[in-house]
Amino acid sequence: MASVDMRSPLPVSKVSPVASPSLQPPTPPLSPPLPSPRTITELLSLRARDFPDEPIFGYPSDALDYLEYTYSDLVRISSRAARRYADCLPSRTDSHQETRVIALLGPSDLDYFFTLLALSRLGFTVLFLSTRISQAAYLSLLDVTKCRHLVVGSSFRKTANALAAARDGLEVIDILTQAQYMTDTQLDDAALQQQHFDLDQESSKVAWIIHSSGSTGLPKPIYQTHKAALKNYENSLRMRGFVTLPLFHAFGLSNVFRGITAVKKIYIYNTNLPLTSQHLLKILTDHEFEIFLAVPYALKLLSETPDGINALAALKVVMFGGSACPDALGDLLTEGGVNLISHYGTTETGQLMTSFRPADDKAWNYVREHDQLKPYLRMEPQGGNLYELCVLDGWPSKVATNRDDGSYATKDLFEPHPSIPGAWKYCGRLDDTLVLVNGEKAIPLAMEQALRQNKLVREAVMFGTGKSQLGMMVIASEQGAGMGAGDLLESIWPTIMAENKALPAYAQLAKDMITVLPAGTAYPCTDKGSLIRQAFYRAFHNEIEEVYHQAESRTAGTLVLSELELREFIRGHLLDLCPQDESTCLTDDTDLFSLGVDSLHSTRLRAKILQEVQLNGNSLPQNIVFEYPTISKLAAAILNIRDRKSGETRDVVKEMERLVEKYSEFPQHIPVPSKSTERCIVVTGATGSLGAHLVAQLVRRQDISEVCCLVRASSKSSARRRVIESMQRRAVYHTLPLDLRRKISCYPSDFSKPDLGLGVSVYASISAKITSLVHCAWSVNFNKNLSSFEADCIAGARHLMLLCLSAQQPTPASFNFCSSVSTVTNTPGDAVAEALPQSFKCAQGMGYAQSKLVTEHLVTRAASQTGMEARVLRVGQIIADTAHGIWNDTEAIPLMLQAATTIGALPSLDEHPRWLPVDSVARVVTDISLSSTTHAVFNIVNPRTFHWTNDLLPALHNAGLSFAQVNQREWIRRLRASNPDPEQNPTIKLVEFFASKYDNDLTNRKNFKYVTSTAEQISPELGMVPALSADLVKKFVGHFLKTSWTAKAPTAESRHQQSTRLIVLSGPPGVNKSTVAIELAESLSCPVIDGDAVHDAIAKAKMSSGIHLSSLDRQIWLARIKLEVLERFRADHIVHGEQPKSGGRSEKDVILTCSALSRPDRNTLRNILSRSNDETEAEYINTIFVVLQATEDEILRRMADGKRNTMRLDMVASRLDTTGHADVDELDIFPVDAEQEMEAIIQEALGGLAVLA
Known part of the structure; x- marks a missing residue:
């Protein structure tokens, strides 16, 4: 152990792994006894x-x-x-x-x-x-x-x-x-x-x-x-x-x-x-600990691998606290040789009991009384073999009392061991909180107490721990004995409704989840008549389970309604569940999900129907509202179920055929002579990953003058902001020069309208210049029924094709539809041709795939009827880009891979995926869309495959992930048993989706051969993409580890990046940096440092005289800036500072304005606050560059009009030459066009800062 300077903030030694025994000195003996201190400091x-x-x-x-x-x-x-x-x-x-x-x-x-x-x-x-x-x-x-x-x-x-x-x-x-x-x-x-x-x-x-x-x-x-x-x-x-x-x-x-x-x-x-098995395992194996003290969740993480159990078994003691350890988990650990010790204590009493025991005693979950505690311990019977632990006055570490005799009643319930005296098992709390299966917590006391005050009610007990929704049992009082269960429930329902209003949605009670028990029903209670909750749950276990069974299968409604009456019934309950500003917007044919109806509303609407509408003993499908997402369709489906005991209620194939016929009439294009050789490309879906990459690649082509983005937005400025933020998020915006960014135009649109929501003038202006359209936008909701895709997607695609046919060109604009391989998932045989599938049944059984296959047919019909170049680009699995590894972490595959960090395991699968990086897909789509080919259908999938287990899993290990490889069923078992909190364990959100694929013994899955010869001929890029790039795997794993896979437990760096930023507002003279800085500072409630004013007198004199600053001059300037910035941050950190304005950000933002910066200059500003230079301070500051840009002509014009700038006109061009553009790896740069109106500049800058925060 090397000593250090006493002024150093570092401790005396840096710990190495246990391989060095010299780093584990023997502990000095404690004999004679150490002196007893009187305070913490002593x-x-x-x-x-x-x-x-x-x-x-x-x-x-x-x-x-x-x-x-x-x-x-x-x-x-x-x-x-x-x-x-x-x-x-x-x-x-x-x-x-x-x-x-x-x-x-x-x-x-x-x-x-x-x-x-x-x-x-x-x-x-x-x-x-x-x-x-x-x-x-x-x-x-x-x-x-x-x-x-x-x-x-x-x-x-x-x-x-x-x-x-x-x-x-x-x-x-x-x-x-x-x-x-x-x-x-x-x-x-x-x-x-x-x-x-x-x-x-x-x-x-x-x-x-x-x-x-x-x-x-x-x-x-x-x-x-x-x-x-x-x-x-x-x-x-x-x-x-x-x-x-x-x-x-x-x-x-x-x-x-x-x-x-x-x-x-x-x-x-x-x-x-974040608390992960990998981190815990490394710490435990690197250091020679004797005892591990943790919450049960940490033990659960380690129990998921043999290495984790072995690490725990190597310790003398593993002690848990904070909450109860599940019996199954504790048994697994003790069977694995872990000396698991249960600890019980409270903040009010200190540590009381542990489960230290003889080696042959396996009762790890029973804590034991010890001789010192026994005189101060009282177990008070609560009925049902349960006892409340009380600590008597005089126990040395007791610091609270809640009884007149000076004792402290813990409200913790224990049951005695059947054969070991003085051994007690913790069972729960007298006032138990109910924890739903999704981790949401509900406190039952207020609802229960409100009902207990009703004279008709003897007792009310809520339940629901581990379930998807809450329920309640109500025991009638003697006064309510003469009432039927339904009448009594109606009498108390107003009270329940009143309590529900104050509760979050997950904690509210539904009427069909309440069971009324007759007066005189015996239930566990104290001598004083107080409920014993845990004993009640045990005594009424079967009745509680029946409530949930009935909720799923109940068809006891009595209302016999006509179709018109049923529509009004549905409309009324929908408006109650999801209120609208105007009830008239909820017509019989309104798509329910366009009004904000979600899965929770759908579940509750189904429950209402089951509860009140007569169904003649038939059951409603769980997903019926998603399957029939309009009032008219839902009512028809319900009546069909009521009147027919079996049979398919709809024919999807016939519906697909009907939609094709409905939308397949196309007018002929009217040729208009044109000598222009410039291309205007219309793109939809630019706010998505593929769309963002498409726009970035299209604007770089010299033969393209404009890329027009049609965006779902409320205004033109909002549309532009959404596209820019999307591109910046995908790291494809910051490297675009100003002239290329100016090729991008954005318009708010609504594809369900014939004019696309553009209005007459904008529609006409686009039709006058459009040469090609690439359609990437589509609703990605795998729960929606086919009909929910009709207005926005299917009819919307036709409206876009009509825009192509209206082109004021000699030929129609080409239409290029980005479809999906889900349209051919059920293709018979093992090959998928570059053609329409043989049948509508080839589509995957969900509205998303069915709607895309309908549109594929519309595209080919438009081509055959009008002669327009209309193409189907059937895209396969898109993954991260090759430059940065950026990938949407909410997609199924990233969520699946994240299980390596959350549950420490991934499944071994016999699958052969075909993955394509998003930037490669964009290049192929661009090549085909801008070609003159008349071929109609292309498969844009990787011609090469890799093996999941043999290729991907080793690549993930090499990328730094540590996980166990288990069979698919074991992986599902571990996932089901993992942390139910989706914030901490996002993979759990798709557990049922993954179970539908892998909770079985089917290991050899169908592996289609996709024909890609025509696509490869037009775009050779497709044939050159590797099956699986180890470099790309490292990039996307690194990206996830820096962002979402550790975001649930943020690092110091990520937290401070959110709360403390150095915003460098740079640009050449004449771009109004000072004005922009003042406006930004007003919005962010933060101070501004004028970097140009930090130049020393010599440098200012040089610039006024037209003398270029030397490298040394700039080094001196940057050093002065560093001192100024650090001084400001130190001042802001030590004292509490000013309150931020309403809606503003933390006062720990600081804006620095300075002249245009070269890459070395930017690195200097990054590095003055990096850990390598300022070990303790850099982690608190995130440097972001907002670069104001204008053309050289505009800058010269503004400088000629201005009087206060110290830089001579003849220096501007050379200064612009030295700044260059942002490099690909400079993801902390956000460029802004400084020739816009000031309000647009500020809003664009704020949007960029939000993305980079």
Whole structure:
């Protein structure tokens, strides 16, 4: 271990993997006993005195690269931090002064840890605020604890600002970083203001305030004195440990200080990393821990691979806390040799019991009473073999009471082991929160209590944990005994409706999910008559399951309706579920999904129909609203189901044939002479990935004068903004020169209208110049029925073909339709020709594919009727682009691959995919669309295949992913058993889709051979694309890991990129940088630095004299800019600063205006704040370049008109020559046309900043 300069913010050593035994020194013995500290600060001082160079605390410097801190480090760093905090917090000099409460809110990282030590050193009480509670909860805690100072991490500055706005007198201070106090030489000999603390008195003062979860209301503060906390920390296993819980959680905080107390090294998890099996496994295998302390979810991640279980088995102890561990998971681990220990304790009582046991005792999930606890433990019967745990007065670490006798009733329920005395299994809470299968949480108490007040109700109990929706059982009272179940339900329904209004949609009760039980029904309750929830669930398990079964199969409605009455019934309930501004917009033939009807509305509408409409014992399909998405079609389908017990209610093939006939009449083109050789290409779908790449490639062709984008938008400016942001998001906009960007025109449109929503004049202007149209836009919704695609997509395609036929050219504009291979998925045989399929049945069984096949027929009919060049471009699986690896993370394949990081496994499949990068597809589409070929149908798929298991999975491993390869059914099993929260585990959203494909033993799937000879002849690019590029795999894996695959648990860098930005507004003279900067600063509520004003006097004189600046001049200028920028950021970070304006962004944005920058200049501005140059500060700043551009002629004109610019006219051209264009890898650049109106410039710049944030 190399020593370091005392001024360095680094600790004493950098941790290497366990291969080096010298990095694991023996722990000094604790005999004789160590002196007992009286305060947290004295604990550190005593240990630093006795073990000054003992490494005791570990935290990563970057990702998983841990640094160790000695006791001397902890004292030295926390002392320096305290000196800086003393400058911005009210002082406390002796024990007679009242203790102030300082709230701490932020991620549980290294700065957070040293801040809590520093605040304690200053004699403050630290209020730990969870990062996951509501504003009302924060305000309640601040009020109850009389806290007027909030120390906040930068990622929670917005929350802090909102709290300060809601509470007068709340002062907000930013958490200090080590860079702000460890590199300040003025602190070397500085001393804290003289403090005269009586440590005996301080021992009884409150050290920490940790709050309850607030699951049944607002969270409550729990006060821990120094004495009680230190007593709790003495209860230690004396093992080298690793903790994954945050420091604001009692379990996490206690175990860190247990290690510090016992002189046993303790590591905490990097809060900037997502909790994944790969990260956990590497940490556990790189370091020789003895104990692992985690929540059950972390254990679940590790249990998904043999390596994870082996790593846990290698530890002396694996202890979980924070929530109950599922029995199946615990059994799996113990069977794998893991010494799994259940821990039970509360913030109010400290640690109470664990499941330490003899080796032959397998009851890991039963915690045991120990001799010290028994006198203070009382298990109070609650019925049904359940007991509530109460801690009696006198238990040393108990800091709260909620009973008159001084005891604390935990509300936690346990059941005794059938044969082991003093062993108890945790079962749940008296006031259980219901957790739905999708992870949403609902609190049942308010609804239950409201119904219990009704004289007709004896008891009301909600249920639904692990289910898709909530239900309730209502037990009638004696007064309600004479009423039928239906009548009683109608009587209490107004109360339920009133409560529903205050609840989120997922927590609302539907009438058909309520069961009324007769008066006198026995149910588990206490002697006082209080419900015992968990015992009730067990006693009524079968009845609860029947409620869900009936909800799926109920056909008990009694209304016998005519078709007209049924339409009105559906209309009325739809308007209740999805209100419209004008009820007249919901006609019988309105597509329901165009009005915002979603899957939740569809489910509830189906439930209403089942509940009230007579169906003669027949059932409604789950997807009926999607299948029949208009009132008229839905009513007809329901009546068909009612009147016929079986049979297909519709013939999709006949419907497809009808649509082809309906839209296949096309007028003849009227030739118009034209001598122009320029091409105008109309593109739809430019806001999608393929469309964005198409536009970027088309504008680069010299023979194309304009690319006209038709966009679903409310205005022309909105259409333009959507296209630009789409292209910037795909990294194809920033490299386009100004003259090429000006080829792009954008118009708001509505394809369902004959004039495409363009209006007469715009339509005429486009028809006067159009030469080709590439149609990429299509509704991507795999749940919608064929008829839902009729107006916008099928009729819309015909309207676009009519635009081509209206072209004021000698021949019609060519029409090029980007179709999908889903139109031929069910083709018989093993080959797909470059032709229409033999039958409509060849399309995949979903409206998306069926509608595209209908349009393929319309395209070929238009060509045969009119002679226009109309082509079907049948596109296969599109993946990431070859330059950057950018891929939509919500598509099925990326979600599937993401399982490597979330569940640590991918399936081994015997599949042969044909993937094409999106930029390659765009080039092929461009080549074919601009050709003169008369061939009608092309298959744009990769002629080459790769093998999923033999080629892709090894490439993913080589790209840095670590995962197990399992068979397809095992993968589905693991996915079903994984974290149900789609925010943390996005793959779970498609679990049923993946199960439909892979939850079976079918391994040899059909592998079509697509004929591509004609497509390859016209576009040789198609024949040169490799089957699978290892380089591209690395790129898209890298892209996902930097963005979405780690976005659920953002890194420090990504969080600060969202909250702190250096916006470099650059451009040559004459582009109005100063005016734009002022307008942007007004919108963003941030300061502006005039970079050109930072030039020294020599440089200004040179420019005025027409002398070019030398390389040294520019280096000096950039160095001065660095100092100015860093000074501004440091000032903004240390003190709370100004409140942002309403709708504005954080005040930590800073705008820097400067002249046009070359690539080296831009690199300098990036690097002055990079980790390599400024280790502690760069991670907080994201540099973005907004480049204002204008033509040289316009710049010269403006400069000739202006008087204040110091640069001579003859210097402009040379300055423009040195700037060059953005390089492909400069994704932090957003160019803006400075010749637009000022409002357009500002809106475009703001849009670009939003994309790059």
